[in-house]
Amino acid sequence: MRSILVADKPGATRWAEKLAAQWRDIPVFLEMFPHGQxxxxxxxxxxxxxxYKKMTYEPWPTYLDAALNCKGAMVEVPKxxxxxxxxxxLILRAESLALDLPGEMRKICQFLGEPxxxxxxxxxxxxxxxxxxWRTNTSFDDTRENYNAAAPRWQNHLDPEETFLVELICQPEMADFGYQxxxxxxxTLPIDRLQEIFGDPWFSSRLSHYLVHGQPIQGYRTDPYKTEMEIVFATDSQGAATSNQSRRKPSRKD
Known part of the structure; x- marks a missing residue:
């Protein structure tokens, strides 16, 4: 693979790959591609x-594991x-890209050595x-009308106890990156809801791993391809395709 893709010859074409929740693989990539960035x-x-709460089919509160993935990336990538x-x-903030795309693109070009x-x-x-x-890749809509606004959505889509938990896990790194x-x-938070979050077997096991080892586990419980894509391209008992319009996203109580 390296001999095929490494761009070290005159006239070689630059290529890129977009991945999510793969920060642990950065050293492997950099070793495989000596000129990689x-x-x-x-x-x-x-x-x-x-x-993640809006797009996933994971039940409440397991989707809160997204906070641990953020924690891992914010801790490990600067190291x-x-x-x-x-x-x-190069480390950038998504909000900065939305608010000042020309300025951030200049940083990217300078980093890559491209005009x-x-x-x-x-x-x-x-x-x-x-x-x-092009349409924005977002859980909330498929237009780019509000792209440059970079308005935070969490105030309207996270419950107070969910917000508290994310902030509890992701500080002080949130402050380091400029998030207040x-x-x-x-x-003022409902104690029963907090107890339910910390009592969830999946979430508590992931949190315990972080507290014991100092490193969150990379990735999510749901394999998007195997699980969520099967929901999108569902088949009935006779093997006939069923419309995903007839399937609903499970509620917290499902």
């Missing part, structure tokens, strides 16, 4: 959790950047792999 994008963990150098790992052109920050010129107009806390008063 990594661009890691950090997002407010509360918005990550709100997005890797110090080890491998800022010329090989910056205005088209790189012109959303109207973006297209997908089929050459069709909500200022929630723990005495």
């Amino acid at each position: 990594v661009i890691h994008i950090v997002r407010d963990p509360r918005d990550v959790t709100a997005s 890797l950047q110090k080890i491998h150098g800022e010329n090989r790992i 910056y052109v205005d088209e790189l920050a012109d959303l109207d010129r973006f297209s997908d792999i089929k050459g069709e107009a 806390g909500s200022g929630l008063d723990i005495t």
Whole structure:
């Protein structure tokens, strides 16, 4: 694979791969590709959790494991950047990309050693792999009307106890990346809901692993391809395809 893809010959074409929840594999990638570079994008963990809450078929409260994935990335990637150098790992904030796309694209081009052109920050010129107009990849809509607003959604999509839990797990790294806390008063939170969260077998096992080993487990319980794609492309008992319109996302009580 390395001999096929490594770009070390005159006229070689730069290629890129987009992956999520793969920060532990960064050292392997950099070793495999001596000229390879990594661009890691950090997002407010509360918005990550709100997005995962909306799109996943995981029941409550297991989807709160998204906070542990954010914690792992925010802790480990800066360490890797110090080890491998800022010329090989660039860390950006998703919110900064949305608010100042031209400025952030200039950073990316400088990092990659590529010339910056205005088209790189012109959303109207973006297209997908089929050459069709690009649409944002979001759990909330498929348009880009609000892309530049970068407005946080977690206030309207996370319950107070969920917000408290994410902030509890992801501090002080949230502050290090410039994300301000909500200022929630723990005495106002429903104790029974907090007990239910910490009593969930899946979530408590992942949290215990982090507390014991100091490193969250990378990834999620649900394999998106095997589980959620089976829901999207479901078949009935006779093997005939069924419409995903007839299937609903399970509620918290399902």
